[in-house]
Amino acid sequence: xxxxxxxxxxxxxxLGAGLAGLAPKKALAAPKNVLSDDRMGVLxxxxxxxxxxxxxxxxxxxxxxxxxxxxSYNDRSVxxxxxxxxxxxxxxxxxxxxxxxxxxxxxxxxQCRHCDYPACxxxxxxxxxxxxxxxxxxxxxxxxxxxxxxxxxxxxxxxxFEYEKALQPEIRKCxxxxxxxxxxxxxxxxxxxxxxxxxxxxxxxxxELAHQRxxxxxxxxIDRVYGEYEVGGTSWLYLASKEFxxxxxxxxxxxxxxxxxxxLQHAIFAYFVPPISLFALLGxxxxxxxxxxxxxxx
Amino acid sequence: xKKILFILIIGLGAVYAQPAGEKHHAQMxxxxxxxxxxxxxTYEKPCLKIMPEFTRRRGITVYHRAEDAPAVMKxxxxxxxxxxxxxTHKLHAEMADMxxxxxxxxxxxxxxxxxxxxxxxxxxxxxxxxxKPGLKGAYHRQCLSCHREWSHSNECSVCxxxxxxxxAATAAAVKSAKQEIKHPKITEPAKLVYQTGADEGxxxxxxxxxxxxxxxxxxxxxxQNESCSRCHDTMKETAAVEKEPHDxxxxxHAEEIDNRCELCHGAREKPRFDHELTGFSLxxxxxxxxxxxxxxxxxxxxxxxxxxxxxxxxxxxxxxNFDHRITGLALDENHIENDCSDCHANQNFNAPPTxxxxxxxxxxxxxxxxRKVD
Numbered sequence: 001x002x003x004x005x006x007x008x009x010x011x012x013x014x015l016g017a018g019l020a021g022l023a024p025k026k027a028l029a030a031p032k033n034v035l036s037d038d039r040m041g042v043l044x045x046x047x048x049x050x051x052x053x054x055x056x057x058x059x060x061x062x063x064x065x066x067x068x069x070x071x072s073y074n075d076r077s078v079x080x081x082x083x084x085x086x087x088x089x090x091x092x093x094x095x096x097x098x099x100x101x102x103x104x105x106x107x108x109x110x111q112c113r114h115c116d117y118p119a120c121x122x123x124x125x126x127x128x129x130x131x132x133x134x135x136x137x138x139x140x141x142x143x144x145x146x147x148x149x150x151x152x153x154x155x156x157x158x159x160x161f162e163y164e165k166a167l168q169p170e171i172r173k174c175x176x177x178x179x180x181x182x183x184x185x186x187x188x189x190x191x192x193x194x195x196x197x198x199x200x201x202x203x204x205x206x207x208e209l210a211h212q213r214x215x216x217x218x219x220x221x222i223d224r225v226y227g228e229y230e231v232g233g234t235s236w237l238y239l240a241s242k243e244f245x246x247x248x249x250x251x252x253x254x255x256x257x258x259x260x261x262x263x264l265q266h267a268i269f270a271y272f273v274p275p276i277s278l279f280a281l282l283g284x285x286x287x288x289x290x291x292x293x294x295x296x297x298x
Numbered sequence: 299x300k301k302i303l304f305i306l307i308i309g310l311g312a313v314y315a316q317p318a319g320e321k322h323h324a325q326m327x328x329x330x331x332x333x334x335x336x337x338x339x340t341y342e343k344p345c346l347k348i349m350p351e352f353t354r355r356r357g358i359t360v361y362h363r364a365e366d367a368p369a370v371m372k373x374x375x376x377x378x379x380x381x382x383x384x385x386t387h388k389l390h391a392e393m394a395d396m397x398x399x400x401x402x403x404x405x406x407x408x409x410x411x412x413x414x415x416x417x418x419x420x421x422x423x424x425x426x427x428x429x430k431p432g433l434k435g436a437y438h439r440q441c442l443s444c445h446r447e448w449s450h451s452n453e454c455s456v457c458x459x460x461x462x463x464x465x466a467a468t469a470a471a472v473k474s475a476k477q478e479i480k481h482p483k484i485t486e487p488a489k490l491v492y493q494t495g496a497d498e499g500x501x502x503x504x505x506x507x508x509x510x511x512x513x514x515x516x517x518x519x520x521x522q523n524e525s526c527s528r529c530h531d532t533m534k535e536t537a538a539v540e541k542e543p544h545d546x547x548x549x550x551h552a553e554e555i556d557n558r559c560e561l562c563h564g565a566r567e568k569p570r571f572d573h574e575l576t577g578f579s580l581x582x583x584x585x586x587x588x589x590x591x592x593x594x595x596x597x598x599x600x601x602x603x604x605x606x607x608x609x610x611x612x613x614x615x616x617x618x619n620f621d622h623r624i625t626g627l628a629l630d631e632n633h634i635e636n637d638c639s640d641c642h643a644n645q646n647f648n649a650p651p652t653x654x655x656x657x658x659x660x661x662x663x664x665x666x667x668x669r670k671v672d
Contacts, residue, residue, distance in 0.1 A: 050442050052452040074453060103525070104447045186425045195442065196435025201428050209428050 035116055039135035040181070041203035041235040042190060043210055044109060046247070047220055048197045051076065051093055051107035055189035055198075059091045059111075062177060062188035082248060085111055087162045087172040091189055096247050106240070108247050109189070109197070112137060112158045112174035113227060114235035117256030123153030128171075135203060135235040136176035144171055155231050155250060155257045176235070206237055213239060232256035362400065362412075364391040375421055375433060381459040392481050396521040403440055444526045484517075486510060491567055492543070499563025502543075505570050513589060520546040577648065578606050583624075608647045623671055633667040641667065 053073040060067035065088055079095035086092075091111035098105050118137045121129040128143035129150060139150075139159075146169060150159045162169035177187035185191070190198040199206060210225040226244045227234040230252045238244070245251055324330070336345040367388045374382035394402055404412065416433050423432020431439060446452055492502040509515050544555050547562075554561045562568070573580045580587070592604045592611065609615055617637050622629045633641075641651035653660045653667075 048439060050446050050452050076452075104450075190425050194434060194438040196425070196431040196439070198425075199428055200425055205428060 035131075036133045036135075037204070039116075039133065039203050039235065040176075040200065041114075041135055041206045041237060042187065043199045043201070043206040043237045043239065045197055045199075045213070046106060046108050046238060046240045048195045049093070049107040049109060050195055051079065051095055051105070052194060053078075053093050054192045054194060055091055055109055056089055056093060058188040058192035059174070060089065062180060063090060063175075065089070079105075079107075084160075085158060085173065086160045087170070090172060090174045094248065099242050099246075106242065106247065108238075108240075110156075111189075111236070112176070113156055114174075114176050115155075115231055115257065116234065117232040117258055119153040119155060119231070119257035120150035120159060122258030123149040125149060132178065134176075134178075134181060136178045136181070138175045138178050139171060139173070141170050146171070153257065155252055203233075203235055203237075210237055210239055229254040364388065364395060364400075367391040367400075373437070375416075376458070379458075379461060381461055381463070383457045389481060393526065395518050396524040397444075397526065398523060399518075448526050489570075494543070494563070496559075496563055499559060499565060501564055501566060501568075502562045503564070503568040504562070508571060519549070576603075582626075606648055607645060609645060622668075626670060626672070627666065627668050628671045629668040 054070070057067055057070050057073050059065075076095075079093075082094050083089075083092040091109060093107050093109045096106045096108065114131075114135055114137045116131075116135075118129065118131055120139075121131055121137065124139075125147060126143045126145055128141070128145075129137060129139045131137050146161070148159075148161055148171070150171060151157070151161060159171050159173045161171055177185070177189075180186070180188060186200045187198075190200045199209065201209075207225060207228055210228070214221045214223055214225075221239050221241060222243060224240075224244065226238040226240070226249055227236055232255065238249070240247055330339070334345050336343070339345050365388075369386070369388045371385040371387045372382045373385055391400060394400060403415075406413065406418075415436055419431060419433040419436035420427065421433040423434070425432070430436075441457065442452065445456070449456070486506060488505070488507045490504045490506055492504065494500050494502050496502075510517070548555060551561070584592075594604070604610070615638075617635070620638070622634075629636075639645050640655065641653070643649070643652050651662050651667075653662055653665065657665075
């Protein structure tokens with residue numbers, strides 16, 4: 001069957017209009033986000049952390065990643081550089097100078113914050129990331145196509161990629177010990193910590209606990225719970241003795257991180273109108289120019 | 299029948315009523331929230347806090363002295379993995395005097411036996427109790443918050459020796475416990491000269507030895523929240539500067555802090571306090587007299603000016619039993635019979651004696667009523 005360009009455009013136009021009519025009132029490109037009231041979280045009290053890095057060890061063991069013997073973690077020379085999580089270490093501890101002269105340095109554990117409105121979930125074009133009911137943000141390596149949009153989207157620069165692997169490289173990040181918590185255990189890092197720096201519990205109870213600690217020890221903490229409101233709230237919450245920005249925490253507003261990128265993405269595809277208009281415009285230009293050529297030939 | 303019922307009701311009422319004079323604690327001036335978590339506590343569900351904050355400091359009812367503390371504690375919770383940890387308890391109790399005291403570990407100490415840590419801090423904690431750390435966390439927080447500050451190390455082996463191989467640290471702890479080793483006497487500075495930021499009189503001189511020895515201030519009256527690392531820190535060169543320098547002096551010198559800056563602040567170092575300047579020399583007879591003997595003890599308040607006349611303290615002295623030679627002047631035979639007030643008008647022994655009552659042409663000290671002796 002021979003279909004003229006005019007016929008194709010007509011069909012496309014009718015189809016587009018029909019689809020636009022069928023489309024729901026609000027664009028639902030945003031993934032389903034189940035925020036259970038009882039979702040879990042972790043409160044990290046950085047004023048207690050001594051930088052023993054036992055959490056790094058426990059994390060590797062719990063995730064079947066190769067690890068040096070536990071004694072090797074006593075080596076504090078690693079603190080010379082600020083480290084980020086990488087495919088072989090899903091959590092790392094960094095060290096910062098204490099502003100109070102003569103007091104011990106400040107150690108901060110970092111890993112995925114498990115946002116309530118995760119940018120990685122929103123950015124993932126194949127739906128490999130998902131926010132679970134217990135608060136964990138996990139990913140499905142079977143679905144992942146390795147586009148690394150999640151790495152760009154994450155406001156905390158957490159997801160990491162196995163660059164050195166040529167075949168089937170994986171995206172890796174802290175999964176909030178999804179498997180362990182499913183078995184009724186607590187996250188491996190929380191369990192091993194000798195100082196009980198971390199508390200694992202319901203997020204709303206942890207927020208309360210954090211504010212109680214600030215109230216009881218106003219001299220010990222600055223009056224802010226990092227993660228309570230940042231990017232719409234995160235499952236991991238932090239207490240600190242000095243400004244979070246000085247501990248390499250990014251300065252983030254209360255709006256969920258996916259907000260900007262999502263609205264832009266969604267605007268481009270809203271009701272299919274912009275793409276159809278674009279194609280209609282291009283088609284129109286082509287049609288006009290072709291007709292001009294045809295009339296010249298005639 | 300009615301009468302019996304009435305008596306019964308009255309009787310029951312009396313049994314169930316609160317004893318007279320004893321208020322229900324809800325009527326006491328207490329904040330319910332100090333002990334109860336929920337809005338409406340009931341007897342069935344009192345929703346009590348595990349350890350109310352006020353019990354940490356003010357709720358302590360029993361204090362013990364460091365000297366009475368047990369010398370060592372053997373901590374063997376992990377005896378399946380490690381040799382027991384020997385904690386030199388008395389040594390730490392002594393050190394804690396200047397760093398928060400016993401309460402920094404024993405937050406809550408009701409009368410009776412001393413509650414062991416594990417009674418509140420669960421040895422088998424699963425990390426889900428948000429109200430308090432488990433035993434592992436409680437121990438490590440107490441030890442490491444100081445230890446890592448002065449040793450800059452988190453080495454587990456300092457306390458945990460692998461089973462069958464007691465570490466040097468454990469051996470040292472056992473030795474110190476046997477010999478009752480105490481914290482070595484802290485070398486105390488004679489004086490401290492502070493360069494302050496004050497516009498006028500930037501230099502403050504503090505005579506530490508005078509305050510500690512002469513005025514009898516206990517170390518802990520100023521040094522309350524000292525960190526061990528202030529002295530025990532090889533990586534640090536300078537001592538931490540007091541945050542609020544006036545705070546320590548406030549208890550005794552509140553008036554001077556408000557009105558007489560120049561008492562401490564000056565353009566150069568101040569000389570040591572000299573009693574001579576008050577007009578009453580201590581040099582000859584009173585150098586070994588405790589300040590309290592004359593100035594009384596009024597808590598930590600500054601001492602009031604005492605009556606400086608001799609007989610204010612030496613009440614029994616008179617012309618017949620006082621040997622005038624000890625003043626450095628042996629009276630001659632003409633004066634030795636005199637009454638004290640004949641020369642010392644109004645018994646004021648600080649003022650120069652008057653001669654004019656008897657002698658028109660003589661005066662002290664040009665003319666002496668005797669001869670000088672040593």
